[in-house]
Amino acid sequence: MEFKVIEIKQGVLSANDREADGLRRELREKKTFLLNLMSSPGSGKTSTLMQTIPRLTDSLRVGVMEADIDSDVDARTVSATGAQVIQLHTGGMCHLDAEMTRQGLNELDLDALDLVILENVGNLVCPAEFDTGAVKNAVILSVPEGDDKPLKYPLMFTVADVLLVNKIDAAACFDFDLELFTQRVHALRPGIPIFPISAKTGEGVEAWCNWLREQVQQWQES
């Protein structure tokens, strides 16, 4: 069967990058590490945070910015960890940019924080286009979403600095080829660390937390 491929073009904006670089400079002065956490809706960003934060708080002071179009369910959930939490409502916006991230950071006490995690809007497309000013981008892809996602959403995997493959506890229910997925990710972003985890059972979370701890330490010592 033949089919036709049609390219629809649009210009891409980017004066956001200067704002993001400025934000990173300020974060370096404060010795605060900002992690931008991105994924599709329902991949498990919040439940990953619920596993991650308690493992870090013995050595790091952690703050969280929960970005959502609406509701405050995630901020309610995460505030139970004792972390400083802010809910950002984007008013329909599909992503955060550096200026919006700054609005959130202004409400946190950065002098009292080593690590701030920005839970971006659940969206595998738009957030990839906007540098938030974060030091590193973490992307979660969950097993039920399928191993073909790097082919369809290449930019998200290209801007990622670390990748979590979540819901490995449900792997038996789905045909997810981790090796093929890893090949597809590494074709876009060679050598990027990939941590298979279950935010439900905690499996694999420690390795990811070790990576994150090291990143924060390097940032604070740089």
Place this chain on the structure above:
Amino acid sequence: MEFKVIEIKQGVLSANDREADGLRRELREKKTFLLNLMSSPGSGKTSTLMQTIPRLTDSLRVGVMEADIDSDVDARTVSATGAQVIQLHTGGMCHLDAEMTRQGLNELDLDALDLVILENVGNLVCPAEFDTGAVKNAVILSVPEGDDKPLKYPLMFTVADVLLVNKIDAAACFDFDLELFTQRVHALRPGIPIFPISAKTGEGVEAWCNWLREQVQQWQES
């Protein structure tokens, strides 16, 4: 634990609506029904089509427009059904609008089609904001994504005319409360039909196909 809620506002555009209305008028003249199929990445839009199309082709002539940022894996897959298939590349764009949809429709032979299905970009946010000119909007939410999604992505559930709850075959692996989910959806969109399906096993697909057949018939007779 206290947390602060910050509203970030942005203006929303909408001259797209006129274009969409014009497109619907043309579709009515041609007696072609356009269905806009939306969901998060990996909810099973393509596999749902693979179950749906073969059940319809005895009575309807079906065409498909596959929209993706990149790749043509979905068009390759769907073309195996024998349906007229076109792959739309959005060049990074996170949604389709009416004008982009028209570009796709121009490449199909509408006189030979009763039903065209537009598989929108995998995204639970942006596609909800743009009327594509479709007669009806179908939204898929898969069980692993969680029953809280209507709270976080309310617009998508507000613009939906029909809702498919996919991956019910994997329900045992996840805590998904269909009753609670239905309540949340109906609070946004009272009375909207909800079809639990498995695009893997085919369970529930017939009821959804019956609904779709009826919609096409009503459109063609109107």
